[in-house]
Amino acid sequence: MPVKAELRKRVCKEIDRYCDEIIAVCESALSHPEPGFKEKRTARLVEDKFIELGIPYRAGLAVTGIKAILKGKQTRPMIAVIGELDSLVIPDHPHADPVTGAAHACGHNAQVAMLIGVATALSRSGVMSWLDGSVALIAAPAEEYIQIEYRQSLRKQGIIEYLGGKAELIRLGEFDDIDMAMMTHTANLPEGKKLLMGGTSNGTIAKQVQYLGKASHAGGSPHQGINALNAATIAMAAINTQRETFKDADTVRVHPIITKGGEAVNIVPADVRMETFVRGKTLDAIKDADRKVDRALRAGALAVGAKVKINTLPGYLPMQNNELLQEVYRQNALRLLGKDEIIPAGTHGTGSTDMGDVAHIMPAVHPMIGGVSGTSHGNDYLVCDHRLAVITPAKIMAMSVIDLLADGATKAKEILEKCKPAMTKAEYITLMNSFLKEEEWQG
Numbered sequence: 001m002p003v004k005a006e007l008r009k010r011v012c013k014e015i016d017r018y019c020d021e022i023i024a025v026c027e028s029a030l031s032h033p034e035p036g037f038k039e040k041r042t043a044r045l046v047e048d049k050f051i052e053l054g055i056p057y058r059a060g061l062a063v064t065g066i067k068a069i070l071k072g073k074q075t076r077p078m079i080a081v082i083g084e085l086d087s088l089v090i091p092d093h094p095h096a097d098p099v100t101g102a103a104h105a106c107g108h109n110a111q112v113a114m115l116i117g118v119a120t121a122l123s124r125s126g127v128m129s130w131l132d133g134s135v136a137l138i139a140a141p142a143e144e145y146i147q148i149e150y151r152q153s154l155r156k157q158g159i160i161e162y163l164g165g166k167a168e169l170i171r172l173g174e175f176d177d178i179d180m181a182m183m184t185h186t187a188n189l190p191e192g193k194k195l196l197m198g199g200t201s202n203g204t205i206a207k208q209v210q211y212l213g214k215a216s217h218a219g220g221s222p223h224q225g226i227n228a229l230n231a232a233t234i235a236m237a238a239i240n241t242q243r244e245t246f247k248d249a250d251t252v253r254v255h256p257i258i259t260k261g262g263e264a265v266n267i268v269p270a271d272v273r274m275e276t277f278v279r280g281k282t283l284d285a286i287k288d289a290d291r292k293v294d295r296a297l298r299a300g301a302l303a304v305g306a307k308v309k310i311n312t313l314p315g316y317l318p319m320q321n322n323e324l325l326q327e328v329y330r331q332n333a334l335r336l337l338g339k340d341e342i343i344p345a346g347t348h349g350t351g352s353t354d355m356g357d358v359a360h361i362m363p364a365v366h367p368m369i370g371g372v373s374g375t376s377h378g379n380d381y382l383v384c385d386h387r388l389a390v391i392t393p394a395k396i397m398a399m400s401v402i403d404l405l406a407d408g409a410t411k412a413k414e415i416l417e418k419c420k421p422a423m424t425k426a427e428y429i430t431l432m433n434s435f436l437k438e439e440e441w442q443g
Contacts, residue, residue, distance in 0.1 A: 004406045004407065010125040011121035011127060012395050012399070014120055014124045015394050019391055022116055029113070030109040032045075033103050035146060036143070037154060037160070039085035042086075043065075043141075050066070050068050050119065056068065057069075063154070063160065067136060067139075068119070070122050072128045073133075076133060077412040078134045079134075079179065080138050081135060081138070081183065081397050082183040084140050086142050087102045087108060089101045094382075105377050107186030110371075110372075110386075112139065113390045117394025118397050121398040122401065132409040133405035136178050140354075142164055145277070145316070148206060148208055148313070149259070162432065163206070164357070165354060175358065180364065181355075182329065194341040194369070196367060197344055198368060202251055202351065203316055203319075204316050205278050205315045207277075207297075207311065207312050209256075209273065209274040209310055210309040211273075211307070213269065214270055215268055215269075217268070218268050226268070228262075228269045232258060234303045234304070235299060236300075242293070249281070252278075252280045252285055252286075252289045254276060254279070254289060258273070259273045278293055279350065294439070302443035306443050308443065312436065313435065314432040315435075316352045316353060317357045319356035320359050321365045321367075323345070324415045324419065325404075325415055332396045332399040332400050335399065357428070359422075361424065361425055363419045369388065371384065372384060
């Protein structure tokens with residue numbers, strides 16, 4: 001049997017051989033961005049590549065997700081390599097869809113290409129015949145928790161249950177046969193740094209809020225109306241007064257937007273709608289902030305005599321990287337990057353990712369690679385160094401698969417033996433469902 005070093009060389013050689021084709025996947029996805037649960041063309045791009053590579057797959061999982069299996073000498077352990085299909089909606093991004101405003105301003109187009117890079121390396125190098133385990137290649141939908149109203153419509157139709165892609169895949173059982181998972185995100189890192197090993201991130205819940213007042217002539221008889229927009233304005237002010245009660249260590253973030261402000265300028269607004277996230281470093285912090293936000297939302301209704309409907313939805317759990325799996329990833333990063341170019345683990349990010357959900361039920365890692373410019377979720381966010389942002393992480397993840405599954409899958413088995421997940425799938429589902437609540441309150 002070839003030693004692990006030889007197998008690592010083989011996968012890197014295949015990625016280099018097909019480098020241009022892999023980068024072309026990144027560019028193709030960039031040119032056709034699609035928001036979550038709408039990623040039909042991007043999913044087809046992945047399917048076409050799996051067909052080209054001769055890898056069997058299943059599509060249409062959680063609406064648009066895809067799962068392919070590369071079999072080794074044994075079925076288990078099974079390592080998942082994940083790429084995310086969806087985009088944001090940023091109409092003034094230079095690569096935004098002119099009709100939908102969708103744009104890849106978070107680098108998921110690079111993740112799709114990384115996934116294809118790993119698939120190419122493992123399938124074309126022949127290394128799977130030497131590995132004592134299997135690899136699941138997952139193209140996951142809907143990581144960006146946006147367009148809540150649309151996703152709620154899917155939920156009411158019974159098409160989905162959870163509004164995030166990985167949560168829905170977990171519910172559907174697509175992670176039941178997987179033992180650990182890895183993916184790599186892009187990030188605009190400090191000058192001279194090329195990789196952030198990652199640490200923790202905020203979890204989140206989402207809220208849909210509707211204020212119902214009474215319409216009347218805004219100029220002639222405003223006193224006969226109940227202004228739902230005023231209720232929403234007061235609620236946002238009340239949320240702001242809570243901010244000093246949030247502990248710095250909990251990194252709470254609450255950021256509401258108004259999605260509907262009224263019907264016409266000469267009518268007292270009677271139907272006003274908001275969305276907000278409530279984020280925090282821990283579940284306890286999220287729950288505490290959630291109670292305070294609900295009080296503030298009720299206060300807006302009380303002040304003007306409106307009715308408020310508060311629909312709370314499960315979002316994402318806080319991210320926790322598994323230290324042992326992270327070390328496997330780091331050692332392979334060191335084979336390609338200098339030590340000084342890697343930011344050690346331990347940082348905390350105040351954004352959220354549904355990879356946190358995966359990390360609560362199995363060992364998982366979510367490092368951040370450079371090679372991009374601009375502000376994440378901004379109109380200037382772009383991949384500027386494809387070799388760093390796509391090719392390097394594809395090599396790192398392919399090599400990590402080899403280190404985990406070679407030699408009787410000793411390393412993977414060690415991690416599984418030493419790592420007790422935070423919760424079982426059943427406990428995860430129970431927790432997610434506990435966040436789901438609907439309240440109607442008359443002020």
